[in-house]
Amino acid sequence: MSPVPPSEAAYDALRLRQWSRGAARSAGIARRDLLRLVAAASAAAPLAPLLAPATAHAAAAAPGIVKPLPPEVFTVRGTNAETNFAALRGTGLLTPADRFFVRNHTVTPRIDATDWRLAVWGDGLAGPAVEFTYDELRALPSVTRTAFVECAGNARSYYTTQQSQQVSGTAWTLGAIGTARWRGVRLADVLRRAGLTRRAVDILPRGLDDEVVSDGIVLGRVRRPLPVAKALDDVLLAYEMNGEPLPPDHGHPVRLIVPSWVGIANIKWLGDIEVSTRPLLSPWNTGLYRLFGPGYPAEGSAPLTRQTLKSAFEVAPGAEFPAGRHQVLTGRSWSGGAPVRSVEVSTDGGTRWHRARLHDVPRAGSWVRWSAPWVPRTPGPAVLLARATDRSGRTQPAVAAPNTQGYLFDAVVRHEVRVV
Numbered sequence: 001m002s003p004v005p006p007s008e009a010a011y012d013a014l015r016l017r018q019w020s021r022g023a024a025r026s027a028g029i030a031r032r033d034l035l036r037l038v039a040a041a042s043a044a045a046p047l048a049p050l051l052a053p054a055t056a057h058a059a060a061a062a063p064g065i066v067k068p069l070p071p072e073v074f075t076v077r078g079t080n081a082e083t084n085f086a087a088l089r090g091t092g093l094l095t096p097a098d099r100f101f102v103r104n105h106t107v108t109p110r111i112d113a114t115d116w117r118l119a120v121w122g123d124g125l126a127g128p129a130v131e132f133t134y135d136e137l138r139a140l141p142s143v144t145r146t147a148f149v150e151c152a153g154n155a156r157s158y159y160t161t162q163q164s165q166q167v168s169g170t171a172w173t174l175g176a177i178g179t180a181r182w183r184g185v186r187l188a189d190v191l192r193r194a195g196l197t198r199r200a201v202d203i204l205p206r207g208l209d210d211e212v213v214s215d216g217i218v219l220g221r222v223r224r225p226l227p228v229a230k231a232l233d234d235v236l237l238a239y240e241m242n243g244e245p246l247p248p249d250h251g252h253p254v255r256l257i258v259p260s261w262v263g264i265a266n267i268k269w270l271g272d273i274e275v276s277t278r279p280l281l282s283p284w285n286t287g288l289y290r291l292f293g294p295g296y297p298a299e300g301s302a303p304l305t306r307q308t309l310k311s312a313f314e315v316a317p318g319a320e321f322p323a324g325r326h327q328v329l330t331g332r333s334w335s336g337g338a339p340v341r342s343v344e345v346s347t348d349g350g351t352r353w354h355r356a357r358l359h360d361v362p363r364a365g366s367w368v369r370w371s372a373p374w375v376p377r378t379p380g381p382a383v384l385l386a387r388a389t390d391r392s393g394r395t396q397p398a399v400a401a402p403n404t405q406g407y408l409f410d411a412v413v414r415h416e417v418r419v420v
């Protein structure tokens, strides 16, 4: 009974037309409030005030995050915690849960798996709402998959520091990403058991965390529509992360894993899923998670789907390297578009580039570790660069195309260090 999946590009184009014509349905928010969000999104706000304190000193705690946030591992940014890339050196392909970044719109809720229920409902089902308990989900056939979760705004601060552009949102450097081995149930299996019909076009997973209020507008609970084609393809309802039950901060007891897509799609603390015969709109696919600014329509681009291409050194910013000593620089590269094909490294600010050695077989939806030897010669400042190319042929550019909310930064990042 599975509908023929349209391509992601076709989905984007269709939703964009539906949105401009007002044909899609606002789920849980007044259309007027959605339009206010869109208007706010097209104006950029400066990032500078957020950037200064966070880079100067790591705060000790983020309100609402349960796990410890040691400052050598995390940089706290508001309700969020960014992983310091240097803390990933030697950790293996998978990011340990205690080093995995946290992006919370509000606070981590404490949910007991035994009281938890998942409700699947909506006019896209053949019958009434269906509920699943935690034990019922765990009794269904399970699958395991390695996938990164990356915030669409990861590396946003470089729009400002490298390109002098004003963008709004959390001033992440490159650490709003982690890769884990997730185990769970295919969303396709759950939807089919719930009675999915061919008429369904969108599903809307919603979190159990508190309602989000932004600039006086109640956005409601975190929820983001997903086209049925993606939902039936490779999406998981995950209950394990790296072989352990999901920790509270990462969505206990069950979260969505939507491989290669923007982080927001990976709804944590999943409570219910609406299945709809009409396209759905929420703040997270209208004012948020579209591209606004010069070169984009007033209502924004189509909703964001796949993540972009990036590389990061596992080196602290400003790290010191003794001149004349052999070093092994390490890092990671990833792309939401296709597996990484190759990575080049420059230690002289971009004059000469050398192929890095890849330490993993590149796979879609995951990252690869790499290394490159370096013997620093002249004492003084040095700039390290890493540039990935993926199998679709895309290479990280020198400059990223700007958008007001600073999403999908893909340019090569200048990593400043010192030779002493």
Ligand SMILES: Nc1nc2c(c(=O)[nH]1)N[C@H]1C(S)=C(S)[C@@H](COP(=O)(O)O)O[C@H]1N2
Pocket (backbone or CB within 6 Å): 100, 101, 102, 103, 104, 105, 106, 149, 150, 151, 152, 178, 206, 207, 208, 209, 222, 249, 250, 251, 262, 263, 264, 265, 266, 267, 268, 269
């Ligand atoms: N319910 C809920 N799901 C959520 C969020 C949230 O605040 N609430 N944040 C989203 C965003 S923006 C990102 S980038 C990822 C972060 O996942 P992590 O905190 O496990 O790293 O979760 C997504 N899922």
Ligand SMILES: [Mo]
Pocket (backbone or CB within 6 Å): 103, 150, 151, 152, 153, 263, 264
């Ligand atoms: Mo995010």
